[in-house]
Amino acid sequence: MEGQQNLLFSNDIYSGISASSLSPTQTYLNPNPWDVQIFSEDINVYNDYAYISKGNLLGLTKGDIVAADTKDGVTGASQTYILDYYNKDLANLFFNSDVLGPSFSFKSKIGENDFNIGLFTRLRTQKSVIDFDNYFRFQNQNLSRPTEYAVNPFKTNFMNWGELGLNFATEIFLQSDYKWVFGVNLKYEMGFDAYNLQNNKNLHLSTKVNAEDRNQTTATSYDIAASYVTNYNFETKKYDFKQQGSGLGLDLGLSFINKFPDSEAYDLKVDFNILDIGYVKFNGENHVFIGDTKILLDDNPNFSNTKFKSIKQYLELLSNEVYGDPNKSHISDGFKIGLPTSIHLVLSKNIKPNHYLSFNWIQRTPIFENSLKRINAFSATYSVQKTAIAYGFSTSLYDYKNLQFGAYLRLGPLILGSENIFPLFFNHKKLHAANFFIGLKLYPFWDNDFKRHRRANCNCD
Numbered sequence: 001m002e003g004q005q006n007l008l009f010s011n012d013i014y015s016g017i018s019a020s021s022l023s024p025t026q027t028y029l030n031p032n033p034w035d036v037q038i039f040s041e042d043i044n045v046y047n048d049y050a051y052i053s054k055g056n057l058l059g060l061t062k063g064d065i066v067a068a069d070t071k072d073g074v075t076g077a078s079q080t081y082i083l084d085y086y087n088k089d090l091a092n093l094f095f096n097s098d099v100l101g102p103s104f105s106f107k108s109k110i111g112e113n114d115f116n117i118g119l120f121t122r123l124r125t126q127k128s129v130i131d132f133d134n135y136f137r138f139q140n141q142n143l144s145r146p147t148e149y150a151v152n153p154f155k156t157n158f159m160n161w162g163e164l165g166l167n168f169a170t171e172i173f174l175q176s177d178y179k180w181v182f183g184v185n186l187k188y189e190m191g192f193d194a195y196n197l198q199n200n201k202n203l204h205l206s207t208k209v210n211a212e213d214r215n216q217t218t219a220t221s222y223d224i225a226a227s228y229v230t231n232y233n234f235e236t237k238k239y240d241f242k243q244q245g246s247g248l249g250l251d252l253g254l255s256f257i258n259k260f261p262d263s264e265a266y267d268l269k270v271d272f273n274i275l276d277i278g279y280v281k282f283n284g285e286n287h288v289f290i291g292d293t294k295i296l297l298d299d300n301p302n303f304s305n306t307k308f309k310s311i312k313q314y315l316e317l318l319s320n321e322v323y324g325d326p327n328k329s330h331i332s333d334g335f336k337i338g339l340p341t342s343i344h345l346v347l348s349k350n351i352k353p354n355h356y357l358s359f360n361w362i363q364r365t366p367i368f369e370n371s372l373k374r375i376n377a378f379s380a381t382y383s384v385q386k387t388a389i390a391y392g393f394s395t396s397l398y399d400y401k402n403l404q405f406g407a408y409l410r411l412g413p414l415i416l417g418s419e420n421i422f423p424l425f426f427n428h429k430k431l432h433a434a435n436f437f438i439g440l441k442l443y444p445f446w447d448n449d450f451k452r453h454r455r456a457n458c459n460c461d
Contacts, residue, residue, distance in 0.1 A: 006437035024183030024253035028169040040439030049091035118167035191245025229284030245282035271346035276339035338371030
């Protein structure tokens with residue numbers, strides 16, 4: 001939802017290629033000449049629509065979650081592990097999964113300049129829903145739906161895609177008393193699944209009680225656009241992994257660094273990054289439903305008596321309801337989903353040897369019309385960073401309203417962390433957010449200050 005990679009670990013001087021997607025210059029700071037990432041997984045979920053009552057994430061593995069039922073008095077207010085709802089007028093959801101596959105970076109000297117070059121692979125999944133008109137709140141509370149209701153315009157999208165990226169970082173302004181590092185990620189984007197759904201004007205809903213004393217709701221005055229592509233085979237009920245789209249992406253970073261003499265440590269570091277400039281073009285279908293024809297949403301025999309075998313079949317039936325033609329809603333093939341463009345600012349200060357205080361700010365700045373939207377975040381981190389071990393603690397404000405506390409540990413090649421650690425172990429009255437990060441790295445040709453000192457040129461007579 002970040003959405004996010006682990007901001008905690010990205011400030012670690014040894015994060016290297018693992019943090020290049022958040023700060024393309026970070027690989028240049030790694031003291032080791034080589035950095036190898038075997039894998040990492042970062043999952044972030046945040047929503048203010050539904051919650052699990054009085055539970056923690058570890059407890060969810062028991063599988064004892066029950067959906068709320070106000071008719072039978074089953075609610076999250078009185079029972080544990082109940083899936084219940086906030087019932088706000090507007091709802092938000094962010095989901096992000098980021099898998100960093102085999103990746104590496106290494107230092108090289110070309111002429112008088114030092115360079116850091118890296119190659120990384122990623123598998124990313126992201127979904128965002130912002131200020132969605134929560135018409136379902138009436139059903140969730142077992143309340144009678146309004147006789148007349150206008151659903152506000154909304155837009156939501158999803159994308160599942162892979163990246164093959166080249167990282168490049170080097171120092172510029174060599175005559176300056178400080179270090180200025182420029183970094184860039186060039187990314188080839190491989191699209192697998194995506195959809196874009198938008199309601200372009202107020203969707204009018206009318207509800208009345210029928211002869212069987214049941215609510216019947218019809219929709220009129222609609223202007224809805226839907227685009228989709230998927231690798232899921234509805235006939236075999238299997239996922240056929242193949243590329244459905246492609247595109248290009250770009251990350252840019254600039255760092256100002258005030259380093260300590262004869263040391264890889266720094267006194268002050270300031271980063272400015274622009275992330276995820278680009279889009280993926282898919283070979284999918286575009287459908288449009290515009291009109292005033294009344295569409296029955298409850299107990300519609302054309303839908304309720306049909307076992308759907310695919311999204312295409314559902315859209316054809318809906319097109320037949322709206323236009324009297326199952327193929328008329330399909331207006332074209334091919335659509336674009338923009339990457340979740342954002343600005344990432346970092347301020348990191350050395351407090352004492354191996355101790356750092358860092359601040360991260362991520363602000364979503366979507367560029368393209370159908371861009372994914374990263375969750376906004378502000379984070380403050382205090383960390384202790386040594387060669388073989390590091391640990392840190394953070395306070396984060398997600399979407400500027402959800403306060404979270406996190407921690408991370410780097411122990412040799414293993415990295416564990418969470419931006420929202422308390423829900424992992426402690427019961428929450430309303431559990432609605434989660435984050436977890438795990439990674440495994442190798443540090444071949446391990447380097448340290450002593451080795452670098454021994455390699456330095458001797459000026460003695």
